[in-house]
Amino acid sequence: MKIWLDGRLQETAEARVSVFDHGLTVGDGIFETVKTIDGAPFALTRHLDRLARSARGLGLPEPDLDEVRRACAAVLEANPLALGRLRITYTGGLSPLGSDRGDAGTTLVVALGEAARRPDTTAVVTVPWTRNERSALAGLKTTSYAENVVALARARELGASEALFANTLGRLCEGTGSNVFVVLDGEIHTPPLASGCLAGITRDLAVEWTGAKETDLPLSVLADADEVFLTSSLRDIQAVHRIDDRDLPDAPGPVTTKAMRVWDERAGDRLDP
Numbered sequence: 643m644k645i646w647l648d649g650r651l652q653e654t655a656e657a658r659v660s661v662f663d664h665g666l667t668v669g670d671g672i673f674e675t676v677k678t679i680d681g682a683p684f685a686l687t688r689h690l691d692r693l694a695r696s697a698r699g700l701g702l703p704e705p706d707l708d709e710v711r712r713a714c715a716a717v718l719e720a721n722p723l724a725l726g727r728l729r730i731t732y733t734g735g736l737s738p739l740g741s742d743r744g745d746a747g748t749t750l751v752v753a754l755g756e757a758a759r760r761p762d763t764t765a766v767v768t769v770p771w772t773r774n775e776r777s778a779l780a781g782l783k784t785t786s787y788a789e790n791v792v793a794l795a796r797a798r799e800l801g802a803s804e805a806l807f808a809n810t811l812g813r814l815c816e817g818t819g820s821n822v823f824v825v826l827d828g829e830i831h832t833p834p835l836a837s838g839c840l841a842g843i844t845r846d847l848a849v850e851w852t853g854a855k856e857t858d859l860p861l862s863v864l865a866d867a868d869e870v871f872l873t874s875s876l877r878d879i880q881a882v883h884r885i886d887d888r889d890l891p892d893a894p895g896p897v898t899t900k901a902m903r904v905w906d907e908r909a910g911d912r913l914d915p
Contacts, residue, residue: 644720646713646752651720654753663749665733668741669786671749672696672733675819677875678726678754679913681718684875686711687914688843692783693730699782703748705732713752727757727876731785760877762902763893765802765884766817766870768861769793773816775809775838783840790818802884804872808861809838820877821845823854825869825897830854844873847915851908852901864888869895879905 647657665671674689683689690707697705710730717728731751737744771793779786793805797818806822809815816822816839823832832849833839834856848854864870870882870890879902881894894902908915 643754644717645754646717646750649709649750651716657751659749659751660736662736662739663733664735664737664743665731665749665785667737667739669784669788670700670702670734670737670741670743671731671785672700672702672783673785674730674783675875676714676728676730677757678718678723678728680724681722681726682913683714683718683728684909684913685843685847685915686714688846689730689875692841692843693732696782696784697732700779700784702732702734705748705750710750710752713750717752717754721754723754723756725757725759727755729753729755733785757876760880763881763883764804764872764877766804766806766872766882767797767800767802767886768864769796769805769807771807773807773809773838775811775815775836777838780838781835781840794818806861806864806885812861813837814859814861814863815839816842817872817874820872820874821848823848823871823873823901824859824863824867825871825895826863826867828868828897830897830901831857831859833857833859842873842875844875844878847908848873848879848901848905851904869893869898871898871901878902878909 677684733749735748736746797805804817807815815837821842881898883893
């Protein structure tokens with residue numbers, strides 16, 4: 643497997659990032675995960691736009707998106723896969739120990755891993771920790787991901803594939819790596835960006851293609867919703883069949899099934915919608 647680092651393709655075994663890289667020492671970095679299909683990235687332009695937004699939000703220098711595109715193309719050409727997870731990581735680069743950034747320049751890594759098609763349904767749990775909708779990192783896709791690691795580990799312990807957060811106001815927010823949608827009286831709703839959730843690429847397309855409404859919702863809506871589904875780059879649209887101790891035995895329900903069908907049709911029309 644070959645990855646992109648320091649402006650060129652390198653063998654994975656030979657690629658090295660400094661132990662003083664700010665992405666490692668303090669989580670000063672951003673990333674994107676892009677689904678690839680037969681060597682082609684899905685919605686790459688939207689992902690690169692968000693990469694640039696995250697860089698601005700974190701105060702990192704603007705990434706050279708032309709270089710990122712070249713890096714993605716080179717990695718995909720060097721590592722042919724039917725279904726893949728393309729990871730773009732951009733950090734503050736070599737820096738002194740501590741929170742101050744250095745002046746050695748940023749680090750760009752592009753790597754690819756094999757992915758498997760997700761099941762049509764999954765189980766989720768809620769967790770006692772919250773998203774801070776007023777955080778400096780709210781809505782940014784950063785490498786400061788430890789709270790997601792902890793929450794996802796809790797979900798795995800309980801036989802689920804995802805953990806869902808409320809924000810500090812007790813409103814439904816998002817998952818560790820997904821956005822959440824609920825169906826109420828036949829209508830699809832998802833938390834607004836003001837909740838602190840990430841502006842997911844799949845979320846945005848699902849809202850556009852299904853007519854979902856952005857609605858401020860209490861976390862307790864999960865106990866009453868007729869249907870629930872998740873969206874992310876590798877999940878696409880995935881129905882939820884269990885939330886904590888609540889079973890939704892008919893998942894995917896009719897509204898979710900239609901949303902999944904619409905997604906497959908629209909996503910199949912264009913690789914870069």
